[in-house]
Amino acid sequence: EDEDPEKSSLRGSVKDSSVSAKFSDGASSLTKASGSTKVSGHADLVQSGKSSVYRASAGSDVSDDSTCSSICSSASKPHKSNDSRWEAIQVIRTKEGSLGLSHFRLLKRLGCGDIGSVYLSELSGTKCYxxxxxxDKASxxxxxxxxxAQTxxxxxxxxxxxxxxxxxTHFETDKFSCLVMEFCPGGDLHTLRQKQPGKYFPEQAAKFYVAEVLLALEYLHMLGIIYRDLKPENVLVREDGHIMLSDFDLSLRCDVSPTLLKSSNPGVDPNQKGNQAYCVQPVCIEPACIQPACVTTTTCFSPRFFSSKSKREKKEKKAKADMATQVRPLPELVAEPTDARSMSFVGTHEYLAPEIIKGEGHGSAxxxxxxxxxxxxLLFGKTPFKGSGNRATLFNVVGQPLRFPESPVVGFAARDLIRGLLIKExxxxxxxxxxxxxxxxHPFFEGVNWALIRCATPxxxxxxxxxxxPGASTSQKATPSAEKDGICS
Incomplete structure (x- = not known):
């Protein structure tokens, strides 16, 4: 997997013919329906033209020696505790002691990737999918x-x-390693985008999807996980229309130190006499400080003066007083693994960051x-730096400025956010x-209720x-033993 000088000079070029005939890294969508099955190689070039690449560096990444946090050992997921599929699996575990491949009926193949194939499966004796x-472990x-695969x-x-x-759950046989995950019937955002008029999403729809992806990335970074393979093909749509980020075999695990930043009190006017302004520059503070004692003390008693002012003037004065004494906002949580560094050439050509292409080492940015x-x-129906081939695309990413097409018309806030994110340094x-x-x-997300986004209408x-x-044709029901070396035919 180490890079030699010749490969380094051709960073980002198409893999050799033996590898290009296989299925790309990150293409094994964990839950894609048959209508959205994505393969790489020649078939992938027809469908999306985007396949993930992976070339490790001579030096090991931060993730190689890192370990997962203690939550990895949890037997169930709290936000899914009412999921009937947990109960069905637990019933079989209790009855037979363990779960294996024989407990599942493989219905059809959903997709195939560089390290495995994904099947729609049913837990035998249930209607849980x-x-x-x-x-294939040998492959x-x-x-x-x-x-x-272990990562x-x-x-x-x-x-x-x-x-x-x-x-x-996950289990192993003599030949196979199996991951049993959630099934998303809605396909992926690449397929869904292709079905839109003009092959791009309206701005409100794009805002919905990127907001949910942003929360997923935020959570991953809090765990010290840098995703490194975001693209519409890897964003799946659940049955309720909300999204699920998939494919983590290119991800980097690293250390992260969540911190809290103090913020100034926007409700206090520092120029107004008689008010104490709590304008604090952002500094890191310990979590133990987030106690009621740390919150600004408000004065409940103040001198009262009788005057002949109108009720309206009294109301205005009271409103100003309330604003002056309001409690300053709680510090904001920042959990960004800014110290992570990797030298691997990882990602999808059209999505690769300049620092990856130049081999300078990269982190969470x-x-x-x-x-x-x-x-x-999502907004324009194409990526901004796509060239005539992979090499031209990489040259464009490093050397070409960002440009926006005249059509479709996209709001200033969206374009401003994209400009800020696509800064090459x-x-x-x-x-x-x-x-x-x-x-x-950012103003692009104005109006988004982050706390209640799961209640938003997709x-x-x-x-x-x-x-x-069960009696249907088995033409689509490929079995693991029918595949050679774990590669889809």
Missing amino acids: FAMKIM LAGRKKLLR EREILQCLDHPFLPTLY VDWWTFGIFLYE PQHRLAYKRGATEIKQ PDIPKPVEIPR
């Missing part, structure tokens, strides 16, 4: 992909978020670059230090998926 990723070992499994075990996959490309593609890029907290405050609700009946 899952997406099962099956990986992974032969192609030096075992570490990537994905460990990350999935850590996740507990409404916009990220739920790993219900690459996710905010890809977030900008992602928003651009990572240290000057929006969210470089404060992460998602900074992006949330732009599109997928149609119910027809589940294959």
Whole structure:
């Protein structure tokens, strides 16, 4: 996997023919329906033209020696505690002691990627459906992909978020390693975008999807996970229309130190006499400080003067007094793994950040670059730096300025956000230090209720998926044993 000088000079070029015939990194969508199955190689070039690439550096990434937090060992996900699929799995575990491949009926293949195939499966004796990723262990070992498969499994075990996959269980046979995950019947955003008039989303729809992706990335960064492969093909649509970010085999695990930043009190006018202004520059404080004693003390008693002022004037005076004594806002949480560094050549050509292409080493800022490309593609129906080939695309990313097409017409706030995210120098890029907290405050997201976003109405609700009946044709029901070396035919 190490880069030699010849490969380094061709960073980003298309993989050799033996690899290009296989299925791309990150293409194994964990839950894609048959209508949105994405493959790479020649077929992928026809459908989306975007496949993930991975080339490790000679030096090890930060993630190689890092360990997951203690939440990885949790048996269930709290936000999914009322999910009937947990109960169905637990019933079989209690009855038979363990879960294995024999407990599932594989209905059809949903997708295929570089490290495994994904199947729509049913837990036998129930009507509970899952997406099962099956990986051939011998093939992974032969192609030096075992570490990537292990990284994905460990990350999935850590996740507990409404916009990220739920790993219900995982098990191994003599030949296969299996991940049992949530099934999303709505396909992916790439397929959904292709169905839109003009092949781009209206601005409100794009705002909905990128807001949920932003929350998913924020959560990953809080766990010290840099995603590195954001693109519409990896954003899946659940049955309720909300999204789920998938594919973590290219992700980087690193250390992160969440901090709290004090903020000034916007309700106090420092120029007004008699008011004490609590204008504090952002500084890191310990979590223990977030106690009632740390909140600004307000005065409940003040001198009362009788006057002949009108009721209106009294109301205005009272409103100003209330504003002057209001409690300053709580400090904001910032959890951005800014110290992470990797030298690997990882991602999708059209989405690669300049620092990855130039081999300068990269950190969490690459996710905010890809977030900008992602928003651009949803709004304009194409990526901003796409060239005639992969090499031309990489030259454009590094050397060409950002341009917006005249059509479709996109609002100033959206274009301003994209400009801030697609700054080529990572240290000057929006969210470089404060992460998602900074992006949330951008005018583009004005009106978004972040706390209640799961209650928002999605732009599109997928149609119910027809589940294959037991007596149906088995032409689409590929089995793991029918595949060679874990590669889809």
